[in-house]
Amino acid sequence: xDIEKVFNIIKILFSGLSTSIEIFIITLILSxxxxxxxxxxxxSKIKIISGFIKFxxxxxxxxxxxxxxxxxxFAPYYLxxxxxxxxxxxxIAFVINYAAxxxxxxxxxxxxxxxxxxxxxxxxxxxxxxxxxxxxxxxxIKKILPASSNEVISLIKTTSLAxxxxxxxxxxxxxxQASYNFSIVPLIVSAGYYLILVFIISVIxxxxxxxxxxxxx
Numbered sequence: 001x002d003i004e005k006v007f008n009i010i011k012i013l014f015s016g017l018s019t020s021i022e023i024f025i026i027t028l029i030l031s032x033x034x035x036x037x038x039x040x041x042x043x044s045k046i047k048i049i050s051g052f053i054k055f056x057x058x059x060x061x062x063x064x065x066x067x068x069x070x071x072x073x074f075a076p077y078y079l080x081x082x083x084x085x086x087x088x089x090x091x092i093a094f095v096i097n098y099a100a101x102x103x104x105x106x107x108x109x110x111x112x113x114x115x116x117x118x119x120x121x122x123x124x125x126x127x128x129x130x131x132x133x134x135x136x137x138x139x140x141i142k143k144i145l146p147a148s149s150n151e152v153i154s155l156i157k158t159t160s161l162a163x164x165x166x167x168x169x170x171x172x173x174x175x176x177q178a179s180y181n182f183s184i185v186p187l188i189v190s191a192g193y194y195l196i197l198v199f200i201i202s203v204i205x206x207x208x209x210x211x212x213x214x215x216x217x
Contacts (some may be wrong), residue, residue: 009177009186016170017193020159023087023169027094034095035102043105053103060100066161069093073165090162095153101151109144110136142212149205156197165181 022051042053060068073089076082113136121131163172170190178187 005181006185006189009181009189012177013170013173013186013189013193016168016173019162019167020156020169020171021062021197023090023094023162023167024156026091027098028152030091030095031098031102032195034099034107038099038103039107039110042103043110057100057104062098065093065158066095066164068097069161069164072096086165086167089165090167094158097173098151098155102148105147105151108147109140112143113139138212142209145205145209145212152205153198153201156201157194167209 038053038057041049042057044053045051069090071084072093073084076084117135117139118131121135126135159169160171162169163175170193174186174190180185
């Protein structure tokens with residue numbers, strides 16, 4: 001394969017990369033706050049709420065992501081005769097999935113903070129909001145960063161599953177180009193793009209961890 005074809009493949013896959021990054025960013029923006037809400041609801045003393053959340057998390061963790069995407073896209077039509085836009089269906093499936101995983105990370109981080117820190121903060125004159133934002137939240141973030149980084153890195157790679165309902169993200173384009181050119185070069189190029197994204201994410205999380213070293217316990 002000549003250099004011109006390689007550059008053309010790089011260009012084609014870059015167009016798909018924008019779709020992958022779009023799925024990645026929207027999922028993060030929506031799933032993180034939803035994950036916090038789910039974590040709070042799971043800790044609820046109301047049995048119906050906590051029971052429902054436990055069942056939801058069980059379903060998400062116990063079924064393949066690919067199946068969840070297919071279900072979100074096709075189920076509304078078969079059940080209610082409603083058609084979802086493909087991209088919209090992918091976003092819903094990804095947000096529901098990653099919110100469940102993030103919720104477990106957030107919940108473990110919050111539960112790991114000793115109750116004495118809350119009490120000591122109140123003794124020093126902090127109110128509940130100040131206690132959470134200034135004392136508790138930085139420690140929780142510090143504790144959950146390693147696990148969160150794994151989920152975020154997993155997310156950027158899992159965007160390749162969007163192709164299952166016809167979304168032309170980067171990896172689907174790489175597969176098509178590999179078949180068209182009878183070459184593995186497109187797959188190697190896609191691997192390079194993934195490695196670059198993972199490297200950037202890893203650097204960002206490493207910087208965040210260093211910034212929060214003050215809160216190491």
